[in-house]
Amino acid sequence: EVQLVxxxxxxxxxxxxxxxxxxxxxxxxxxxxxxxxxxxxxxGLEWVSGISWNSASIGYADSVKGRFTISRDNAxxxxxxxxxxxxxxxTALYYCAKDGGGSGSRTYNLDYWGQGTLVTVSS
Amino acid sequence: DIQMTQSPSSLSASVGDRVTxxxxxxxxxxxxxxxxxxxxxxxxxxxxxxAFSLQSGVPSRFSGSGSGTxxxxxxxxxxxxxxxxxxxxxxxxxxxxFGQGTKVDIK
Numbered sequence: 001e002v003q004l005v006x007x008x009x010x011x012x013x014x015x016x017x018x019x020x021x022x023x024x025x026x027x028x029x030x031x032x033x034x035x036x037x038x039x040x041x042x043x044g045l046e047w048v049s050g051i052s053w054n055s056a057s058i059g060y061a062d063s064v065k066g067r068f069t070i071s072r073d074n075a076x077x078x079x080x081x082x083x084x085x086x087x088x089x090x091t092a093l094y095y096c097a098k099d100g101g102g103s104g105s106r107t108y109n110l111d112y113w114g115q116g117t118l119v120t121v122s123s
Numbered sequence: 124d125i126q127m128t129q130s131p132s133s134l135s136a137s138v139g140d141r142v143t144x145x146x147x148x149x150x151x152x153x154x155x156x157x158x159x160x161x162x163x164x165x166x167x168x169x170x171x172x173x174a175f176s177l178q179s180g181v182p183s184r185f186s187g188s189g190s191g192t193x194x195x196x197x198x199x200x201x202x203x204x205x206x207x208x209x210x211x212x213x214x215x216x217x218x219x220x221f222g223q224g225t226k227v228d229i230k
Contacts, residue, residue, distance in 0.1 A: 037167075045159075045167065045210055045221040059217045062124075095166055108214035109157055111178065113166035 002026040002112045004096045009117030012086055020117055022079040022096030030054075030074035033099035033106040036081050038092035039116070048094070049081065053104045064090075086121045093118050125149050125213050129222035135230040142198040144225045146211035151191045155215035158187055158196045161224075162207045171196065172214075201227070 008020040020036070035050040049060045049070040058070055069082040079096055093116040100109035126149035136142050146156065154174035159167040169178045171187035174194060184199040198205055206229055211222040 044224045045161075045212070047219045047221070050217075050219075061218050100169070100172065107172075108155075108212070108217075108219040109169065109172040110159075110167070110212075111169045111172075113168070115166055 002098065004098065004112060004114035006094065006096050006114045006117035009094065009119045011120045011122065013123050014087060014121055016086055017082070017084045018086060018119060020081040020083065020094055020096075020119070022114060024077045024079065024096075024098070027098070027112075029077040031102055031104065033057075033101060033104075034072060034079045035097045035099060035108075035110060036070060036079075037095045037097055037110065037113075038090075038119075039095070040089075040092040043092075046092075047108075050099070050106065050108070051079070052106055057106065083119070086119075088121050091119060091121045124218055125152060125216060125220050127211055127213055127220050127222040129209075129211055129225050131225060132223065133226040133228065135228055136201050137230045138201055138203055140201045140230075142201050142205075142227060144196045144209055144211075144227075146189075146194045146196070146222050148192045148194075148213055148215075152213045152215035154190045155213055156187070156189065156194045157212045157214055158185075159210045159212065160205075160207045161210065167210065170209075198227075 036048040067085045096114040097110040098112040100111035101107035156174045158171040161167040175187045
């Protein structure tokens with residue numbers, strides 16, 4: 001059974017940093033691209049960042065480019081999101097999601113999601 | 124970025140109704156269109172990928188159609204567990220973008 005468990009969220013002041021983690025199990029982690037998607041309270045879904053199976057290809061939404069860094073550790077079956085210079089508008093539930101493409105391809109078909117970790121940016 | 128526009132934003136329907144939700148892309152995306160279902164307090168769930176392919180385990184009352192810029196999600200006979208918010212998402216280019224969502228509630 002595929003499981004994605006996010007952690008690391010919390011209350012943080014504007015301008016500070018936070019690191020999110022996602023522990024994956026139930027599939028061959030290093031075969032798949034992975035993504036972070038966020039959802040502000042009462043709002044829709046926004047893709048934040050994605051990373052290929054081997055970390056060679058990385059993408060970011062314009063809203064976080066230059067402030068957030070995605071990474072992965074295939075030996076630990078883990079995905080990370082380093083968030084710096086946080087703003088109030090970054091307040092959201094952050095989901096880790098698995099890409100449905102196999103054999104290293106990236107399809108943006110997000111076939112499994114974690115339950116999310118809440119990040120609140122406020123003074 | 125490609126903009127995705129869903130209609131309606133919300134609808135009320137009864138169990139057994141046929142429900143149709145539309146999604147329009149701001150430019151052609153071929154068949155690179157996914158549909159997700161999200162229930163309150165839960166993570167989104169992939170229903171349809173590549174415009175019309177049913178994700179494993181998803182009931183056959185869900186179907187998708189369309190290509191280019193105009194797409195449709197159809198629920199052939201609405202069940203109590205289908206009351207949720209539905210999102211389309213283009214997977215044609217980076218960044219992948221979502222529609223604003225369509226909330227389906229009980230009439």
